[in-house]
Amino acid sequence: MSKIRWGVLGVAKIATVKVIPAMQQSDLCEITGLASRTAEKSRAAAEELGIANSYGSYEDLLADPDIDAVYNPLPNHLHVPWSIKALEAGKHVLCEKPIGLTSTEGQQLVDAGKAHPQLKLMEAFMYRHHPQWVTAKKLVKEGGIGELRTIQSFFSYFLSDPDNYRNHADWGGGGLMDIGCYPISLSRFIFDAEPTSVSGAVEYDPNFNIDRLASATMDFGVGTSTFTCGTQLTPYQRVNIFGTTGRVEIEIPFNAPPDCPCKIWHETAAGIEEISFDICDQYRIQGDLFSEAILNNTPVPTPIEDAVANMRVIEAIVRAGKAGVWEQV
Ligand SMILES: NC(=O)c1ccc[n+]([C@@H]2O[C@H](COP(=O)([O-])OP(=O)(O)OC[C@H]3O[C@@H](n4cnc5c(N)ncnc54)[C@H](OP(=O)(O)O)[C@@H]3O)[C@@H](O)[C@H]2O)c1
Structure with a gap:
């Protein structure tokens, strides 16, 4: 595997305007999927951004075996729940800041990460x-x-x-x-x-x-x-x-x-x-470093515990x- 196949949860502004176009320039990332709660929204955005697959729910994206890693740019109250679901679906997770609503909730994500030690997990402080x-x-x-x-x-x-x-x-x-x-x-x-x-x-x-x-x-x-x-x-x-x-x-x-x-x-x-x-x-650079950590099975640049701190x-x-x-x- 030379490129990590990324899926994105939600047609968020930060994703469509900044993160996806940046990661599409990377030699290590391929944005292969974009999900929305509304099928038409993800279809239109995927078409505009040149992304091959769109999904009408976040669950459908997580169920796709051809996605290796998930970028989570959902509103803050959905960071931990959907990042945990992504880990449980076997995906590496790059989650937007702040990590969740509270440090206690953030710790739940840290614990979920420990339960899936083969998966990389990081807060997106670019x-x-x-x-x-x-x-x-x-x-x-x-x-x-x-x-x-x-x-x-x-x-x-x-x-x-x-x-x-x-x-x-x-x-x-x-x-x-x-x-x-x-x-x-x-x-x-x-x-x-x-x-x-x-x-x-x-x-x-x-x-x-x-x-x-x-x-x-x-x-x-x-x-x-x-x-x-x-x-x-x-x-x-x-x-x-x-x-x-x-x-x-x-x-x-x-x-x-x-x-x-x-x-x-x-x-x-x-x-x-x-x-x-x-x-x-x-x-x-953030996408490159995270993808490199997956490809080489090395630690991510910033451990997830940093997000809770x-x-x-x-x-x-x-x-x-x-x-x-x-x-x-
Ligand atoms: N690192 C950075 O530079 C940076 C910059 C800006 C923002 N951020 C972070 O990125 C995240 C998103 O920010 P944003 O401004 O891009 O958000 P946004 O444009 O409001 O997008 C959030 C997306 O979340 C989905 N969503 C799911 N449930 C929702 C709900 N109940 N209400 C609203 N949206 C819901 C929507 O996608 P669908 O309708 O398609 O499902 C929506 O497009 C935040 O955590 C923020 O802190 C980071």
Whole structure:
């Protein structure tokens, strides 16, 4: 087998606009199937995207023996249930972030993964695979900013559509689940540790009852990380990583564009160096790395337990916001 045959659950925007077109460029991935709850919807989308097979239910896709791996971009409340069904159907699973509604639910997926040790399972935090993040991490690790002391991140957009699952509390909506998960993930990635305690100021939308503005501090013992995320704000994203002698700034940290070079800045006493990266698609790299792990039977780049650890931090920030005190993670 030289290419992994992928099936996609749901005609999700992220899948049709970004992930499928990126993975179709890969030498290791073939998108062979697309499923929807509506046969006509998956047929039309499959035709448009040049995908050979479409299915009128997610069950039908999972029953197809010619699919090796499943990409799950369903709304957050369906991540764990459908990822477990996919594992039970013998498919490798790449599941969108955040891993589920709670860390307890996420742990159920981890346990399901352990019950199927021959199958690969990973949360789709694509940003980590972009060379700009690989380089930022290397710079920090090799002392390029001295001692790592603090990280500052911002991620926002404006979304008032009541039909979008992000504005449904029961479906895992809210800014912390949708975008706050990125600053948490990258801070744990760069510190290579878990925060011990967090504080948070969290404001809820009075109609949707989802968090629409959250500012949090994570204490990593050796340093801190602060971030703000908002779902009713002007769109913006930026990350700054500060050390005792230098700084790394990532211009477009999360939605790195696939059609123009990305850049980061490395500032030291010697000045500011701009580091530019060749055009690449982080979703393609993610698909390549996951497919490689299947083909070579090697570990996936990020173990699934990482997803549960990330969710624990989200939960602690929610608790801290409600209690108005620091919370242990
Ligand atoms: N990694 C990234 O860069 C990134 C970016 C954006 C989003 N995401 C993640 O990807 C996931 C999907 O986001 P999205 O914005 O692409 O979602 P979306 O466009 O709303 O699509 C979600 C799909 O889920 C299916 N679905 C099944 N049950 C549903 C229900 N009860 N309500 C609504 N849809 C239902 C629908 O497909 P059918 O009708 O065809 O069955 C729908 O098209 C989320 O988990 C999000 O966090 C990741």
